[in-house]
Amino acid sequence: MTSPLRILALGGLGEIGMNCMVMEIDDEIIVIDCGILFSDLDHFGVEFVIPDFAWLVERKDKVRAIILTHGHEDHIGALPFLLKSGIRAPLYATHFTSLMIRKRLDEYGLMDSVDMNIIRAREKVELGKFSFTPESVNHSIVDAVALLIDTPLGRVIHTGDFKIDPTPFYGSMMDLSRFKKAGEEGVLLLLSDSTNVERCEHSMSESRIYERFEALFAAAEGLTVVAMFASNVARMGQILEIASKLGKKVILSGRSMEANSRLAVEAGYLKEYQSVLISLDDLHLRDRKDVIVISSGSQAEQGAALLRMAQGEHKQIQLGKGDLVLMSSRYIPGNEKAIGRMINQLFKQGAEVLYEAVHDIHASGHATKPELKQMIEAVNPRYFVPIHGEYRHLVHHARLAGECGLAEDRRVVAVNGDILEITPDSIRVAEKIEEPRVLVEGREGNDVSKLVLKDRRQLGEKGVVFSLLVRNRDSRRIIAGPDIIARGLASEQVESWLLEEAKNRVRHLVQEHELQMATTGVEPDLQENIRIELRRFFLANLGKKPTVMPIILDL
Amino acid sequence: MTSPLRILALGGLGEIGMNCMVMEIDDEIIVIDCGILFSDLDHFGVEFVIPDFAWLVERKDKVRAIILTHGHEDHIGALPFLLKSGIRAPLYATHFTSLMIRKRLDEYGLMDSVDMNIIRAREKVELGKFSFTPESVNHSIVDAVALLIDTPLGRVIHTGDFKIDPTPFYGSMMDLSRFKKAGEEGVLLLLSDSTNVERCEHSMSESRIYERFEALFAAAEGLTVVAMFASNVARMGQILEIASKLGKKVILSGRSMEANSRLAVEAGYLKEYQSVLISLDDLHLRDRKDVIVISSGSQAEQGAALLRMAQGEHKQIQLGKGDLVLMSSRYIPGNEKAIGRMINQLFKQGAEVLYEAVHDIHASGHATKPELKQMIEAVNPRYFVPIHGEYRHLVHHARLAGECGLAEDRRVVAVNGDILEITPDSIRVAEKIEEPRVLVEGREGNDVSKLVLKDRRQLGEKGVVFSLLVRNRDSRRIIAGPDIIARGLASEQVESWLLEEAKNRVRHLVQEHELQMATTGVEPDLQENIRIELRRFFLANLGKKPTVMPIILDL
DSSP states (O other), X not given: OOOOEEEEEEESEEBSSXXXXXXXXXXXXXXXXXXXXXXXXXXXXOOEEEEOOHHHHTTGGGEEEXXXXXXXXXXXXXHHHHHHTTOOOOXXXXXXXHHHHHHHHHHTTOGGGOOEEEOOTTOOEEOSSOEEEEEEOBOSSTTOEEEEEEETTEEEEEOOSOBOOSSOSSSOOOOHHHHHHHHHHOXXXXXXXXXXXXXXXXXXXXXXXXXXXXXXXXXXXXXXXXXXXXXXXHHHHHHHHHHHHHTOEEEEESHHHHHHHHHHHHTTOSGGGGGGBOOGGGGGGSOGGGEEEEEOOTTOXXXXXXXXXHTTOOSSOOOOTTOEEEEXXXXXXXXXXXXXXXXXXXXXXXXXXXXXXXXXXXXXXXXXXXXXXXXXXXXXXXXXXXXXXXXXXXXXXXXXXXXXXXXXXXXXXXOTTEEEXXXXXXXXXXEEOSOOXXXXXXXXXXXXXXXXXXXXXXXXXXXXXXXXXXXXXXXXXXXXXXXXXXXXXXXXXXXXXXXXXHHHHHHHHHHHHHHHHHHHOOOXXXXXXXXXXXXXXXXXXXXXXXXXXXXXXXX | OOOOEEEEEEESBSBSSOOEEEEEETTEEEEEOOOOEEOSOGGGTOOEEEEOOHHHHHTGGGEEEEEOSOOOHHHHTTHHHHHHTTOOOOEEEOHHHHHHHHHHXXXXXXXXXXXXXXXXTTOOEEOSSOEEEEEEOBOSSTTOEEEEEEEXXXXXXXXXXXXXOSSOSSSOOOOHHHHHHHHHHOOSEEEEEOTBTTOOSOOOOHHHHHHXXXXXXXXXXXXXXEEOOTTOHHHHHHHHHHHHHHTOEEEEESHHHHHHHHHHHHTTOSGGGXXXXXXXXXXXXXXXXXXXXXEOOTTOXXXXXXXXXXXXXXXXXXXXXXXXXXXXXXXXXXXXXXXXXXXXXXXXXXOEEEOTTTOOOOOXXXXXXXXXXXXXXXXXXXXXXXXXXXHHHHHHHHHHXXXXXXXXXXXXXXXXXXXXXXXXXXXXXXXXXXXXEEEEETTTTEEOOHHHHHHHHHHHHHOEEEEEEEEOTTTOOEEEEEEEEEESSSOHHHHHHHHHHHHHHHHHHHHHHHHHHHHHOOOOOHHHHHHHHHHHHHHXXXXXXXXXXXXXXXX
């Protein structure tokens, strides 16, 4: 009897981002993608979330390959942490993807420790029980692939992120006939991108952006700033081509924009338009209406060029009347408010801003309902598991498979940590591991535990009060203090009288405590009593309980 | 010569919420609306934002009237704080609005201190130099009015919040002919709601909801839960009527839902359907498919009924397969992520959820571009100032007035704090006061200063470290310590070795310091040096600088 195929998502099933999928047959494991999730908890220092690799570390000798479908952060960003956890296996990626990985690993000095293998569409890679053939797909980054994975149990198709774009800027429309052919030969399991399943209209083609940009650039009365993701090479390519055609110049603003453009050239893109590029330092030499700035910072990230322009704090670019800012990227959920604020600030600078609500100048990289349907129908798999989506997206995508004729027992909504066991005749969640996610902060990815997060939330919402007493170790009598200091508690005037009164409370408590000791001979827990007393005091006077840290130093 | 009309927004111009406008002629002032803004800074304890009434307090003897256009929190919510600041003037509001105000003021025991005057549409109120006539408008709350304000300089129209609904559930379409008539007689200034200026299609009529709800309720296979704002009496009325028609029962879930329904009855709404209501305790006696729960918590507020249902923690309502949740309200900006998470959780409970992205079951209360245009054209004012919107909305609305033929010098984009001076022949920003907003926390509205906010942000993102030393007051030598404790710094294992090492650093610093004193006779600032040393130490080892509080107690 053949061993079952086991599939475990360490990320991406139940959220958009942090994609990481593990496939296992007997003693062989392959890992597909290894991404991060940008956190909405940044108020508490958490910068991003990565998969918990513990399950994989326990099986690290089994890992045969780490395959990356494309170069977005939510597919490759956690690789440094995977490697640092001690897992070593050959990496497989297309050319541009491999360059994006190299950039990321170089930052951590980890590039030397990996065995990087460049894969090409339609060139099969043999790995043992698994072998796979990459197939080009359309997406908002170049060199993206889906994976046709052959196993002893049958074929599995993992779409990666994709859309069906009849007119992409680079390359051509993804070849659905390859998926159809696979379907005719028989596909055991389809794993397909659910990100845009809520949208009903076919996704906008990347080249629709071309005509919109061309019209806007041609009519420019001042500087044009295009805010977009630095990884969107095709968008960059279009801007360069249009600028070249119109005799305009382009400035790349932001470190990631410059770095990625160099990688794109290395991978064979953007080459022909290098003469269009000028340095930011030369902006003042040009007529503003003949210059287009491609800028990062579309998510209103702190310190990014666009936000500095919006705040009037950019050293070289002051926006004003006649200038035009094009917001050409999606809003990452959780960033809406900050982006809205930035757009308001751009308007206050006098610039005109085009953004989603008023003018659509972004094409999403993800397939919508009709395209997803085409994929399911082309592949016509035995089993279907929606991937890359929040829970509601997975539910809607599984339903869509139902509409395509897949019976209920052939589609499974699984989440991170579910171990799916698949045989030629069955699919089921065989096991569940604890939610495999780690909140991290800092470049090194220090984990932020639930306890630390709880403490920070408490500190950040209510502030902290610190009470200090010095006690004679032998007599057990208080010989100095109380000293009480606070941070983040209340505004200055309120705080000063509050702390004075808090001191009185502690003094009184110390007296009571010493009296009690003298009469009963039993020493009460002064520290705990101070904590209780002060929290009660602040609740009554401020309506909240700050973190209270009573310290008694024995001397 | 007539004195100019001065207009100052203390809120609502540059944000959606916290509406509060002041009009002044000589020694007479009227205040229109007095709302709060729900804060997106709740991570730092800030619960809401209110206007800064300082400017008004300085002129409190001039205030003749506080007029409330309708009962939403962003129009009446800051009244308790206005009253507490010492401003006393008669309140003017329609019946239902006055009840909403009473509820709010009762919470603060302030109802006895106000002179509440019930106003009625088209009944003029004389106040001195100002007089005003309320005119009914359509909105997502009943009894909403616009104000036609007569002044010695001419007529001013303040739309309040409005939409043009040809088929509202209660009442009839707002009467544009009244605005047109005013326009023909001459209007000096139009102040109009900008909230939905980005939308191009005429707003959905409230009664479109009726047919959608009826179809959904009729087809129910399990419990139906409608999540909506508790102040939307017309939506509540529709649900009760449909339930009555279909022979179903309705449960009101959430304290505000019950309270507002009582106020609605008092104001003459919902009366005829009281028999449709049943208690939540009787849910188990009914067939689930015959019950509709109207629930608050559409914004995924902590502790609200809907969130508890989503988390499977509601005592009386367990959702499951066959149950249907209708998200029938807008997403307040900043809440998108929390609402998305709640919808995912509802799906995980097994319920079906209809929400904006997949099924439109909410009608906004605000006029869109074509309606706003109708308003401007009807009134045809001499001057136009867009109100109630973020800066970009105000810009777009002013442009729309331009499209309606108003020359650029007749429309002004003003923000909170701008004092507009208007004469029959001119409009200009004559003065600016500092941004009049106060961040507050707690029921009493304690203000959260910028410094406190900064401290809390620092504490909440990076944690806090206390270092303690006891020093002999006379010899200046350290006699106890260092003791170092931390909160929210790093996870347990990392923290313990870090703090041990930090102690060593401080010990070392104390030695150096004592040596330096012995040799030079000069005492360095040990406290400051500890702060610098520890911040440097944590930056090197954790990649961040926590709040460091070095304390030296002299004994």
